[in-house]
Amino acid sequence: MKSKLSTIDIEPVSHQTMADIVELKLLAFLKKNAFKPGDALPKEMELAEALGVSRNILREALSRLRVLGMVDSKKRRGMVLTSPDILGSLEKVMDPLIIDESTLQDFFELRLTLEMGLADILFIRKTKKDIAELEQIALAEKVRDKNDVAFRIKSEVEFHGKIYRMTGNHTMQRFQTMLLPIFGHLVTVEKKPAVAKVTHLDLVNLLKTGTIEEFRKGMRDHLGPHFKRILK
Amino acid sequence: MKSKLSTIDIEPVSHQTMADIVELKLLAFLKKNAFKPGDALPKEMELAEALGVSRNILREALSRLRVLGMVDSKKRRGMVLTSPDILGSLEKVMDPLIIDESTLQDFFELRLTLEMGLADILFIRKTKKDIAELEQIALAEKVRDKNDVAFRIKSEVEFHGKIYRMTGNHTMQRFQTMLLPIFGHLVTVEKKPAVAKVTHLDLVNLLKTGTIEEFRKGMRDHLGPHFKRILK
DNA sequence: TTTGTTAATTATGTACTACATAAGTATATT
DNA sequence: AATATACTTATGTAGTACATAATTAACAAA
Numbered sequence A, B: 001m002k003s004k005l006s007t008i009d010i011e012p013v014s015h016q017t018m019a020d021i022v023e024l025k026l027l028a029f030l031k032k033n034a035f036k037p038g039d040a041l042p043k044e045m046e047l048a049e050a051l052g053v054s055r056n057i058l059r060e061a062l063s064r065l066r067v068l069g070m071v072d073s074k075k076r077r078g079m080v081l082t083s084p085d086i087l088g089s090l091e092k093v094m095d096p097l098i099i100d101e102s103t104l105q106d107f108f109e110l111r112l113t114l115e116m117g118l119a120d121i122l123f124i125r126k127t128k129k130d131i132a133e134l135e136q137i138a139l140a141e142k143v144r145d146k147n148d149v150a151f152r153i154k155s156e157v158e159f160h161g162k163i164y165r166m167t168g169n170h171t172m173q174r175f176q177t178m179l180l181p182i183f184g185h186l187v188t189v190e191k192k193p194a195v196a197k198v199t200h201l202d203l204v205n206l207l208k209t210g211t212i213e214e215f216r217k218g219m220r221d222h223l224g225p226h227f228k229r230i231l232k
Numbered sequence C: 001t002t003t004g005t006t007a008a009t010t011a012t013g014t015a016c017t018a019c020a021t022a023a024g025t026a027t028a029t030t
Numbered sequence D: 001a002a003t004a005t006a007c008t009t010a011t012g013t014a015g016t017a018c019a020t021a022a023t024t025a026a027c028a029a030a
Helices: A018-032 A044-051 A055-067 A086-093 A101-125 A128-142 A149-166 A170-189 A200-209 A212-222 A224-229 B018-032 B044-051 B055-067 B086-093 B101-125 B128-142 B149-166 B170-189 B200-209 B212-222 B224-229
Strands: A071-074 A078-081 B071-074 B078-081
Touching (some): A044 A055, A086 B086, A101 A212, A101 A224, A128 A200, A149 A170, A212 A224, B044 B055, B055 B071, B086 B170, B128 B149, B128 B200, B212 B224
């Protein structure tokens, strides 16, 4: 016999383990006491005792802070708070196969949004040297067979990667690199060849002699096939 | 006596612990065997034995995957791979006080870039209802004293938050919420009152009757004071 | 004073054992 | 067939023991 609700919309009881609690308590402790990078943390035994848990559990919690890049430790020297590697943990998780479809779609849109917003910073930071290098990448594409899929993807990555590098924003650059597998995953799934109206070379010329608005319009057209995706 | 180099540019030797290695091995194992969310992982003892480490160490590594939202486990039932909460780990780390200045600046620019790129998706997804709600927020600002800093920040957050919500992109929305403390940190540090040429109400009107380009131009002017920051 | 050697100290890293606990599984009972 | 009971199992937690690297202290030699 069927239940009234096909899918019961109720949250399962949360099974908070000691490690979960200790993790939160440690984060709160660090925040409350305004710990800064370089500051030494209390010893494991002191923390364990203060928290009323075994050293084992404490270390499981500390291990989580380690993967977040928040604490570093060496033998005898003890533990210190470190400036976390923000994107480091993201990179470990960025596997299209285990991320749910909805989130993948979100990140796809996030990438398009970034690409459209880049123009402003790009025009502030662009240099003749960078533009010349970008042009080289765009020119290199023409000498190869357009049906060589692997090469096309490679040069696509190279071109847009260069644009991100031109912003001088290292975080943004890493973010883009991180998003690549997702982008690749979604694009390879669909069959469309996705021919862009505006080529890379067109974009280079807009960057050289056009205005911000013109460049952005070009980028919008270049990404046209991708934007069509989200019009579902 | 002073050394030749004020700061010695050399990387310290990496101290890879067993937990570090096991963490990487687990990630590789999951990837190689194409584990998908819902799949059951081998038992702790089996993994520990296969890896040649104690259950302790294995659990420290597993604890890291847990904080990344990649594995969940219950007693007797065993462990299962879960679809990771991508931004969850980011949120734990997003503390302006422990993130280095350079990264903070990067995220600040990232936020501006997103804001400038939002226009396209916004015009695709906007609804009369959302615009009306956005207008309410903008109108509510006028009745209050402009010198009430707390209120000004609150309404600023509310307005831009609503814009992100209007994209229907939940990840982007969370991302923005996450970036708020950073934004607040950098803005409160500087003394400038930061008066924008284009008000929130202007933006609402552009969203109602203007074109994408006009809206984006308005947003650019609205963010003018912030863009001046990055012209350093 | 500086340099080099040795020994003691200490906090983290790793292993192992033991038991608690929740959640299935099988068995017995009505 | 339904219910109650005992058994089994994999994770959760605690505790002990020892290895190891890094620091300090003490001391000796140049």
